[in-house]
Amino acid sequence: MSTVIAFSTAARVEPQRLETSAPMNMPARQADMAAANIERQPPVPTMETATAPVSRTRTRVAAILRAVILPTFTFLAVLAVWAFVNAKITSDIPAPAEAWTRAVEVLGSPFYDAGPNDMGIGWQVLYSLGRVMAGFALAVVVGIPVGFLMGASRAIHQACYPLVQILRPVSPLAWLPIGLLVFQAKDPSAIFVIFITSIWPVIVNTAAGVQAIPQDYLNVARVLRLGKLEVTRRILIPATLPHILTGMRLSLSVAWMVIVAAEMLTGGIGIGFYVWDEWNNLNVASIIVAIGVIGLVGILLESVMNLAQRHFDYNRR
Amino acid sequence: MSYLNISNVDVVFPTANGAYIALREVHLEIEKGEFIAIIGHSGCGKSTVLNVVAGLLPATRGGVLLENREVNSPGPDRAVVFQNHSLLPWLTVYENVRIAVDKVFGKSKSKAERHDWTVHNLKLVHMEHALDKLPGAISGGMKQRVGIARALAMEPKVLLMDEPFGALDALTRAHLQESVMEIQATLNNTVLMITHDVDEAVLLSDRIVMMTNGPAATVGEILPVDLPRPRNRLELADDPTYNHYRAEVLRFLYERQRRPEAA
Numbered sequence: 001m002s003t004v005i006a007f008s009t010a011a012r013v014e015p016q017r018l019e020t021s022a023p024m025n026m027p028a029r030q031a032d033m034a035a036a037n038i039e040r041q042p043p044v045p046t047m048e049t050a051t052a053p054v055s056r057t058r059t060r061v062a063a064i065l066r067a068v069i070l071p072t073f074t075f076l077a078v079l080a081v082w083a084f085v086n087a088k089i090t091s092d093i094p095a096p097a098e099a100w101t102r103a104v105e106v107l108g109s110p111f112y113d114a115g116p117n118d119m120g121i122g123w124q125v126l127y128s129l130g131r132v133m134a135g136f137a138l139a140v141v142v143g144i145p146v147g148f149l150m151g152a153s154r155a156i157h158q159a160c161y162p163l164v165q166i167l168r169p170v171s172p173l174a175w176l177p178i179g180l181l182v183f184q185a186k187d188p189s190a191i192f193v194i195f196i197t198s199i200w201p202v203i204v205n206t207a208a209g210v211q212a213i214p215q216d217y218l219n220v221a222r223v224l225r226l227g228k229l230e231v232t233r234r235i236l237i238p239a240t241l242p243h244i245l246t247g248m249r250l251s252l253s254v255a256w257m258v259i260v261a262a263e264m265l266t267g268g269i270g271i272g273f274y275v276w277d278e279w280n281n282l283n284v285a286s287i288i289v290a291i292g293v294i295g296l297v298g299i300l301l302e303s304v305m306n307l308a309q310r311h312f313d314y315n316r317r
Numbered sequence: 318m319s320y321l322n323i324s325n326v327d328v329v330f331p332t333a334n335g336a337y338i339a340l341r342e343v344h345l346e347i348e349k350g351e352f353i354a355i356i357g358h359s360g361c362g363k364s365t366v367l368n369v370v371a372g373l374l375p376a377t378r379g380g381v382l383l384e385n386r387e388v389n390s391p392g393p394d395r396a397v398v399f400q401n402h403s404l405l406p407w408l409t410v411y412e413n414v415r416i417a418v419d420k421v422f423g424k425s426k427s428k429a430e431r432h433d434w435t436v437h438n439l440k441l442v443h444m445e446h447a448l449d450k451l452p453g454a455i456s457g458g459m460k461q462r463v464g465i466a467r468a469l470a471m472e473p474k475v476l477l478m479d480e481p482f483g484a485l486d487a488l489t490r491a492h493l494q495e496s497v498m499e500i501q502a503t504l505n506n507t508v509l510m511i512t513h514d515v516d517e518a519v520l521l522s523d524r525i526v527m528m529t530n531g532p533a534a535t536v537g538e539i540l541p542v543d544l545p546r547p548r549n550r551l552e553l554a555d556d557p558t559y560n561h562y563r564a565e566v567l568r569f570l571y572e573r574q575r576r577p578e579a580a
């Protein structure tokens with residue numbers, strides 16, 4: 001009994017100390033006492049602990065400065081090239097200052113609504129996001145079960161994989177005419193395109209996730225005599241969740257890129273058509289503002305998925 | 318009839334180059350409460366024997382009887398401690414044991430009893446301090462402890478351990494061996510344990526089953542270990558009987574069953 005207690009205490013101290021404190025071959029009583037001693041033993045002050053705080057804050061500050069300064073340089077360089085293009089190559093590209101004025105204007109009242117042909121950029125983004133979310137949600141609902149089946153059954157995998165391989169590299173926009181034909185409406189067609197965009201990474205990653213489940217986990221399930229439903233709920237889903245989330249994250253970022261292109265073609269309210277409309281009005285400053293907004297929304301979506309992964313992925317908790 | 322009867326088991330694996338006979342006529346009778354160590358060179362078929370007893374692998378010929386009933390599928394009455402712990406990484410230490418407790422005692426124990434039983438088994442292996450940790454956050458030795466707790470919590474008729482301490486450093490392994498001996502003294506389980514370690518086999522077991530090299534591996538020799546319990550590794554180090562047993566096993570492994578590639 002006592003030797004084991006000695007272990008459980010000793011196991012929590014660092015390995016170097018373990019050797020000197022409670023060796024396993026020490027008589028039981030003595031080992032107990034040794035183990036008790038470790039807990040009371042105050043941390044040994046060393047040179048390192050005395051000097052560490054100063055140098056550590058210094059390196060921390062240096063790291064932060066670098067993380068701020070280096071990107072600032074890059075931005076400034078881009079601005080310089082931009083200004084140069086405006087000044088020396090073509091004045092059709094507005095100067096940075098002009099774009100800034102436009103940005104203040106556009107972002108100042110993002111949610112104004114002056115009829116369906118004239119709405120604030122906030123509305124445009126929301127409409128686009130709505131389509132992305134609809135298509136993405138459909139893809140997740142369809143793609144996860146399909147991926148599961150493909151991962152779990154060799155036959156289904158063999159049956160479906162070639163099709164997936166052929167369709168996956170196709171630009172989702174190629175599906176737009178098909179969507180327009182089938183749905184006879186722009187909105188469902190755009191959603192359909194997003195669905196097609198999003199579904200491949202979800203299917204492929206889910207299937208890979210199921211296939212990557214270690215046989216050991218399944219053996220545990222067999223020893224416990226878990227039923228099919230229990231295996232799915234308690235083993236398959238949690239084990240594949242990290243892969244599924246990776247697939248969803250890929251899907252979402254591509255979907256956000258594709259929606260802009262799709263809306264340019266379908267028209268209606270949305271950030272993609274906004275860009276196209278401003279181009280037709282030769283309002284290049286607005287396009288530059290829209291590019292910035294699209295990028296920022298992309299980062300936002302990315303961080304939402306990051307958050308989800310941190311929450312659900314046991315590797316990241 | 319003995320408690321656990323491994324009766325003339327053959328295992329043949331179909332492979333690309335034809336059938337591979339892994340085991341031939343493996344016969345072993347184990348009494349209730351016995352601690353059996355299986356030792357043999359790598360790849361001889363130890364895990365295969367264990368998997369057949371666990372029901373994870375069907376025997377090609379022969380079979381396994383537990384309390385005179387044939388076993389042919391896995392079940393919690395033959396709990397397995399896997400070599401690489403195989404805890405479910407998304408469940409906490411507590412939940413990893415609780416899932417087994419819920420499955421085995423879902424009908425016979427109340428919720429509160431199942432909780433207590435879960436904690437009780439984790440206390441047996443001295444892991445009650447880490448109930449809410451994920452497996453990723455504890456050491457290899459601790460994971461193996463939790464794996465043992467999960468198996469014990471099923472109250473198995475036979476506890477099967479496949480090189481449970483193989484991946485651990487010598488110190489941690491020694492501590493876990495102490496744990497196993499201590500638990501064995503209290504619960505008197507029937508245990509079938511695979512090991513590579515001669516000292517571990519002599520220290521822990523009542524009988525050591527030495528397997529011949531594959532293909533067509535079988536039981537080569539059985540060495541009864543007649544040392545009084547509780548056993549203390551320090552005292553045994555100078556014990557002539559202990560050293561005799563040790564030498565017997567070594568002789569079997571390194572003279573009679575020299576590894577083919579080492580010859």
Ligand SMILES: Nc1ncnc2c1ncn2[C@@H]1O[C@H](COP(=O)(O)OP(=O)(O)OP(=O)(O)O)[C@@H](O)[C@H]1O
Nearest residue numbers: 330332337339358359360361362363364365366531
């Ligand atoms: N599914 C399988 N298909 C084909 N051959 C297999 C299979 N499983 C095991 N074998 C072969 O059977 C033999 C015995 O394997 P087993 O895993 O039981 O050995 P072991 O004694 O446990 O080895 P180790 O000590 O390395 O764990 C090996 O030669 C192995 O290659």
Ligand SMILES: [Mg+2]
Nearest residue numbers: 363364365479
């Ligand atoms: Mg093995």
